[in-house]
Amino acid sequence: QVQLVQSGAEIKKPGSSVKVSCKASGGTFSSYSISWVRQAPGQGLEWMGRIIPIIGTPIYAQKLQGRITITADTSANTAYMELSSLTSEDTAVYFCARGDNGGYPLDYWGQGTLVTVSS
Amino acid sequence: DIQMTQSPSAMFASVGDRVTITCRASQGISNYLAWFQQKPGKVPKRLIYAASSLQSGVPSRFSGSGSGTEFTLTISSLQPEDFATYYCLQHDTYPQTFGQGTKLEIK
Numbered sequence: 648q649v650q651l652v653q654s655g656a657e658i659k660k661p662g663s664s665v666k667v668s669c670k671a672s673g674g675t676f677s678s679y680s681i682s683w684v685r686q687a688p689g690q691g692l693e694w695m696g697r698i699i700p701i702i703g704t705p706i707y708a709q710k711l712q713g714r715i716t717i718t719a720d721t722s723a724n725t726a727y728m729e730l731s732s733l734t735s736e737d738t739a740v741y742f743c744a745r746g747d748n749g750g751y752p753l754d755y756w757g758q759g760t761l762v763t764v765s766s
Numbered sequence: 767d768i769q770m771t772q773s774p775s776a777m778f779a780s781v782g783d784r785v786t787i788t789c790r791a792s793q794g795i796s797n798y799l800a801w802f803q804q805k806p807g808k809v810p811k812r813l814i815y816a817a818s819s820l821q822s823g824v825p826s827r828f829s830g831s832g833s834g835t836e837f838t839l840t841i842s843s844l845q846p847e848d849f850a851t852y853y854c855l856q857h858d859t860y861p862q863t864f865g866q867g868t869k870l871e872i873k
Binding site for chain 1: 767800803804810811812815816821851853854857858860861862863864865867
């Protein structure tokens, strides 16, 4: 059974960075896409970017380009999402999600990580 | 970026009703569309992939159709557990984009 377990909630100051981890178990990690999606309080879902660990080259949402870094450590079956220059608008629940065998995205989801940006 | 427009944004319905939610893409996306259900405070759950393929374990009252720019999610007979927010996602072109969501509430 595939499981994605994310790191815990974070409280950050404006202007700082946050790094959220997503550890996969129960399936092959390297060849499946790992996407990051966030959801601000009371708002909809926003796709942030994705990586295929065995390939390594991430793709990012234009809106976040320059502030987001998605990486993967295949030896640890873990993906990471780092977001810098945080503002209050980055307060959200951040999800990682894995694609399926057919290459379709967002089949398995992590539990979500709440990131609060506040002075 | 491809814009995904869902309609309606919210709707009220009763148990047993047949419900249809529409998602329109600003350009053709073939069948690279998925539907998700999210309940308050919970993780989104994929219901449909490839526009019309039912996710394993999802009740058969859920169905998806469409191709190109217009897609629908249909719930044939609403059950109490179906009241939630539904999102479409296009994954034809990066960045992948979600619709704004449809909140389905009890009448």
